[in-house]
Amino acid sequence: MELIQVLVAGIAQGCVYGLIALGFVLIYKATEQVNFAQGDIMMLGMFAAFTLIAIAGLPWWLGALAGIAITGVFGFCLDAFVLRRIIGQPQFAVIILTIAVGFVFRSAAGGVWGADPVSFDTPYGGLVVTLDENETGRTVIDAADLTIILGTLVLVGALYAFFRFTRIGVAMQASSQNQLAAYYMGIPVKYVISLIWGISAAVSCIAGILLAPKIATFDPDVGFLAITAFAAAVIGGFGSLPGAVLGGLIIGITEQLAQAYLPGEYARSIAPISGFVILLAVLLIRPDGLFAQIQRKKV
Amino acid sequence: MAESLPDTLPVSPADPVLSVRNIETYYGPIMAIRGVSLDVPKGGIVTVLGANGAGKTTILKTISGVMDPQKGSVRFEGAEIQGRDPDWVARRGIAHVPEGREVFPFLTVRENLLMGAFARSDRGAVAGDLEMVYGYFPILQERSEQQAGYLSGGQQQMLVIGRALMARPRLMLLDEPSLGLSPILVKEIFGIVRRLNEEQGVTMLLVEQNANMALQAADYGYVLELGRIVMDDECSRLLESDDIKEFYLGVKKDAVRGKKRWRRKKTWR
Numbered sequence: 001m002e003l004i005q006v007l008v009a010g011i012a013q014g015c016v017y018g019l020i021a022l023g024f025v026l027i028y029k030a031t032e033q034v035n036f037a038q039g040d041i042m043m044l045g046m047f048a049a050f051t052l053i054a055i056a057g058l059p060w061w062l063g064a065l066a067g068i069a070i071t072g073v074f075g076f077c078l079d080a081f082v083l084r085r086i087i088g089q090p091q092f093a094v095i096i097l098t099i100a101v102g103f104v105f106r107s108a109a110g111g112v113w114g115a116d117p118v119s120f121d122t123p124y125g126g127l128v129v130t131l132d133e134n135e136t137g138r139t140v141i142d143a144a145d146l147t148i149i150l151g152t153l154v155l156v157g158a159l160y161a162f163f164r165f166t167r168i169g170v171a172m173q174a175s176s177q178n179q180l181a182a183y184y185m186g187i188p189v190k191y192v193i194s195l196i197w198g199i200s201a202a203v204s205c206i207a208g209i210l211l212a213p214k215i216a217t218f219d220p221d222v223g224f225l226a227i228t229a230f231a232a233a234v235i236g237g238f239g240s241l242p243g244a245v246l247g248g249l250i251i252g253i254t255e256q257l258a259q260a261y262l263p264g265e266y267a268r269s270i271a272p273i274s275g276f277v278i279l280l281a282v283l284l285i286r287p288d289g290l291f292a293q294i295q296r297k298k299v
Numbered sequence: 300m301a302e303s304l305p306d307t308l309p310v311s312p313a314d315p316v317l318s319v320r321n322i323e324t325y326y327g328p329i330m331a332i333r334g335v336s337l338d339v340p341k342g343g344i345v346t347v348l349g350a351n352g353a354g355k356t357t358i359l360k361t362i363s364g365v366m367d368p369q370k371g372s373v374r375f376e377g378a379e380i381q382g383r384d385p386d387w388v389a390r391r392g393i394a395h396v397p398e399g400r401e402v403f404p405f406l407t408v409r410e411n412l413l414m415g416a417f418a419r420s421d422r423g424a425v426a427g428d429l430e431m432v433y434g435y436f437p438i439l440q441e442r443s444e445q446q447a448g449y450l451s452g453g454q455q456q457m458l459v460i461g462r463a464l465m466a467r468p469r470l471m472l473l474d475e476p477s478l479g480l481s482p483i484l485v486k487e488i489f490g491i492v493r494r495l496n497e498e499q500g501v502t503m504l505l506v507e508q509n510a511n512m513a514l515q516a517a518d519y520g521y522v523l524e525l526g527r528i529v530m531d532d533e534c535s536r537l538l539e540s541d542d543i544k545e546f547y548l549g550v551k552k553d554a555v556r557g558k559k560r561w562r563r564k565k566t567w568r
Contacts, residue, residue: 167417174403174414181401181459184363186389186418186466 001132001139006260007253012145012214014252015152017275018245019207020229021236022159023200025244028233030176030196033083033094037102038204039226041078044105045071045205046218047113054120063120068205075201079194102223109220117217125213144213151210155203156245163241172196231279237289246290251275314377316341316470316502317362317393322371322381324354324361331357333526334371339470339504344496346505346513346534348547349523355506356398358523359472362504363395364388375470390418394468398475398506400455402462404448408439411447411458415465425465431499432461435491453484460488464495470502471495477509485509489516510547514538522547 020042027035035041049067052058058066082101086093127143163169175182175192182189211225212218232251236243251274259271270277282289315338324332331354339345349355360366362373364385373381380388389395394415403411412432416425433440436457442450447458456476463471473492477485489512495501507513514520514534522530522543530542537543544550 167413170406170410171414171417173406174410177403177405178401180365180385180397181403182414183365183385184389184395184397184401185414185462186386187414188386190384 002260004131005139005141006256008141008145008149010253010256011249012142012148012252013256014232014249015148015245016207016211016214016225016248017229017232017252018248019152019155019203019210020226021233021244021248022156022241023204023207024226024230024233025236025238025241026196026200026203029239029241030172030193032091034091034098035197035200036095036098037078037105038200039223039229040102040105040109041071041075041201041223042204042208042226043109043218043220043223044074045201046208046212046222047109047118047220048205049209049212050113050118050120054118060120060122064209067209068202071205072198072202076194076198078201079197080190083197084190084194106220106223113220115219117219119217120212122213142214144210148210148214151206152245155206159199159203159241168192168195228275231275235279235282235289237291240289240291243289243291250278254278314341315339316376317504318374319358319362320372320374322358322361322368322373324357324366324368326357331526332361332368335523335526335528336371337521337528337531339502340519342496342500342502343519344492344503344505344517346507346517346520347523348507348510348513348520348543350508353523354526355523356474357526359395359397359474359504359506362388363393363472365395389466392466392469393472394463394466394470395472396459396463396474396476398478400452400459402447402450402455402458405446407444408447408450408458409443412439412462412465415462416467418466424467428465428467432464435464435495436461453480453488456480456484456488457491460491460495464499464501468501470504473503473505475506475508477507477512485512492516510543514543 020038023038023041024035027033045067048070049063052066053060053063056063078101083094083097086097122144124143124147128140129143129146130138130140132139163173171182171187172192172195174185175187175189179189182192208222215222228251229248232247233244234247235250236245236247254274255271258274259267262270317339319335319337321334321336322332323330323334335354335358337345337347347355347358357366361368361381364380364383364387367382371381372379375391375393380391385395403414406414409429412429413425416428419425438454439458439461442454447455450458460473460476476488476492480488492503492505493516496503505513505517514537517534520532520534520537521528522537530537530540532540
């Protein structure tokens with residue numbers, strides 16, 4: 001019973017990593033840019049939801065939806081007004097720019113909302129599902145974990161349907177597979193890329209909003225979670241959407257198992273880095289990641 | 300702007316769909332196109348011949364907006380289109396079929412074709428055009444649910460032509476459709492190009508190294524050398540020209556030898 005509890009917590013944690021990793025991979029696939037501000041965009045989304053729910057007093061679901069929408073528009077504008085200007089510059093410039101933008105977001109959030117941990121109420125906060133009850137105690141599953149897992153399933157399914165069956169979704173795939181040919185088809189590639197940034201930001205925000213009740217409180221540094229999510233994306237092959245989610249799950253489950261079953265002091269020190277240990281192992285054994293799409297680039 | 304540069308070429312009697320005037324296009328500091336002018340009449344097939352590096356592809360890229368000319372104008376159906384984004388030009392009615400079979404490798408053949416119709420809003424007609432494309436290229440129907448990356452070279456070439464057709468373009472820019480294909484496939488592709496022109500009325504600007512095939516398929520030809528047009532004429536007459544015979548068709552006659560020709564500065568020897 002305890003194992004189930006640990007696994008569910010691990011899967012939930014992994015789903016959060018997986019969703020943030022999805023955000024990385026979406027942008028990378030479309031533009032070959034790595035957005036190191038991904039975690040900070042998630043953080044802004046969480047604070048947007050916090051402002052709407054805890055300060056403005058909107059109901060949770062309305063505040064969450066509005067926060068997701070705001071973050072999506074924010075991601076769209078970030079590409080349309082900032083990133084688009086350095087198209088054609090070396091990769092390096094994009095990396096530095098997104099790191100710098102992340103710093104700006106973090107300190108801006110610190111200025112606006114302060115560095116103290118905050119939280120917002122969720123309708124399911126503190127609820128648990130009891131699996132087993134005996135004289136030594138209860139085995140429970142946190143409702144926050146279940147909503148994360150459920151939310152991830154719904155979101156991944158929706159994204160799959162969007163990319164597979166809608167015209168603009170297929171056009172997004174086309175733009176990321178062969179940008180020049182997409183231009184020749186009359187696909188407005190620049191707009192499509194901004195749209196992908198918007199989707200990526202919205203997905204990060206969803207991850208953050210689902211995560212909020214699980215971690216109880218958060219501050220402007222919550223975005224550093226994305227470093228682990230980045231490892232998840234690399235494990236998955238950094239170009240594969242299913243790979244990103246799978247990578248997240250692997251890391252999340254490993255972290256929770258290490259936390260629960262390693263003896264005493266090791267658990268505290270090793271659990272947070274267990275994801276990176278797996279990352280190293282994957283890079284040694286399968287350098288392209290688990291789900292690498294082998295594609296020869298034409299010059 | 301009210302004033303415009305005087306045309307240096309006589310305007311052909313039928314108003315051309317596309318007219319390019321004195322364009323100069325650069326790769327960084329290197330001038331790849333040195334003042335090219337050409338006309339494509341409605342319903343015609345015009346070809347641009349030239350060796351590797353003569354600038355053929357650059358002309359097409361300048362027309363479709365991938366590259367911007369520093370000087371000169373590109374007029375499509377009377378409106379100036381130079382300096383626009385390539386997606387804008389495509390939505391305007393010019394379909395560029397790039398060289399090297401640029402498919403969307405992880406989309407299915409059918410999805411590739413439907414992407415060709417991305418800019419169109421007439422859904423019903425699109426379904427009919429899909430059948431039309433399948434009619435010209437039956438192999439694409441057989442493979443419609445396969446990923447395009449798994450097609451052979453010739454099938455990919457058919458796919459990119461079919462995909463361009465799905466846009467119902469009023470002008471098609473064809474870049475080296477014969478590149479890397481077997482002689483039989485080249486013949487088949489050119490046969491279909493000809494049929495598309497006759498049956499669907501698609502105006503075409505065809506760029507080729509395979510001068511023989513191109514001159515047989517097209518009505519009018521331009522010869523490009525080092526970024527300049529050095530010769531232009533009806534294709535039937537170009538086929539009879541001694542210089543074309545020697546340098547592009549590989550037919551060498553003694554009579555041509557030793558003559559001082561326009562081709563003194565050859566790019567290859």
